[in-house]
Amino acid sequence: MRNSVGSTLELIGIDKAYMRGKERVSVLSDIRLHVKAGEFVTLIGPSGSGKSTLFRLIGGVERPDGGRILIDGKEVTGQRGLISYMPQQPALFPWLSVEDNISSALVTAGTSKKEARELAADWLEKIHLKAVAKEYPHVLSGGMQMRVSFLRALLMKRNVMCLDEPFAALDALTRADMQRWLLELWEADRRSVLFVTHSIEEALMLSDRIYVLSPAPATVLREIVIPFGRPRRADVWTSPEFVDLKKEVLELLGEGDAALV
Numbered sequence: 034m035r036n037s038v039g040s041t042l043e044l045i046g047i048d049k050a051y052m053r054g055k056e057r058v059s060v061l062s063d064i065r066l067h068v069k070a071g072e073f074v075t076l077i078g079p080s081g082s083g084k085s086t087l088f089r090l091i092g093g094v095e096r097p098d099g100g101r102i103l104i105d106g107k108e109v110t111g112q113r114g115l116i117s118y119m120p121q122q123p124a125l126f127p128w129l130s131v132e133d134n135i136s137s138a139l140v141t142a143g144t145s146k147k148e149a150r151e152l153a154a155d156w157l158e159k160i161h162l163k164a165v166a167k168e169y170p171h172v173l174s175g176g177m178q179m180r181v182s183f184l185r186a187l188l189m190k191r192n193v194m195c196l197d198e199p200f201a202a203l204d205a206l207t208r209a210d211m212q213r214w215l216l217e218l219w220e221a222d223r224r225s226v227l228f229v230t231h232s233i234e235e236a237l238m239l240s241d242r243i244y245v246l247s248p249a250p251a252t253v254l255r256e257i258v259i260p261f262g263r264p265r266r267a268d269v270w271t272s273p274e275f276v277d278l279k280k281e282v283l284e285l286l287g288e289g290d291a292a293l294v
């Protein structure tokens with residue numbers, strides 16, 4: 034058994050609809066999925082299929098119309114503060130320096146201010162951002178902001194992390210660097226992760242399992258177990274299995290023909 038500080042997350046029969054004018058529009062329909070302790074699970078689905086909605090439900094910001102959310106077997110539907118969440122745009126406090134952004138996350142997680150300052154300095158050194166510790170977030174590049182934002186989510190010390198397309202705004206090279214960096218940090222302490230991306234390659238590179246969602250109202254079309262070992266080799270994308278899995282997901286998303294062009 035590998036070491037893990039993660040919790041299990043289970044979504045059982047989640048339904049959610051919104052009113053659009055007078056019409057009730059179903060966004061999520063009977064979603065059933067789980068993340069085991071220390072597992073990296075990715076949701077992939079068409080734009081507007083309700084992935085961000087699902088995160089708001091898991092975070093307790095909204096309640097589902099039906100179904101239950103369990104963490105470590107205990108019902109937590111509608112409860113806040115149990116997961117750490119990293120949104121699509123880096124969520125940093127613009128009025129705090131980089132080191133204060135990090136130490137405030139630690140203080141929120143219960144660390145004393147003095148210890149938080151020391152730990153923040155250690156972490157910034159580890160992620161090669163010591164040089165910008167005293168700067169304010171707007172001075173940082175997109176990739177740097179993303180690293181600080183991810184570190185904040187990690188240091189919140191929740192056992193489930195929900196990451197909503199964290200690399201979508203980055204260029205391809207920075208994105209590949211960030212994926213490697215994320216895997217290294219994650220493999221060191223195995224928090225349970227639920228990750229959203231539009232990139233099939235990213236999903237295959239990072240995950241233990243993938244859930245492919247249908248267009249809204251979203252439902253799980255298929256669960257795919259990723260056969261590549263850990264630590265994951267940077268060149269897995271060259272293997273025939275990778276190409277086959279990519280084709281399978283493309284076909285499920287209705288883009289299979291486009292992939293053959």
Ligand SMILES: Nc1ncnc2c1ncn2[C@@H]1O[C@H](COP(=O)(O)OP(=O)(O)OP(=O)(O)O)[C@@H](O)[C@H]1O
Nearest residue numbers: 051052060078079080081082083084085086087249
């Ligand atoms: N508060 C709300 N009120 C009404 N409709 C909403 C609300 N929140 C989301 N929706 C609708 O629910 C659907 C799913 O939205 P959501 O943002 O969850 O999708 P998504 O899969 O995260 O999209 P993307 O991949 O483009 O980020 C959309 O049609 C959206 O308009």
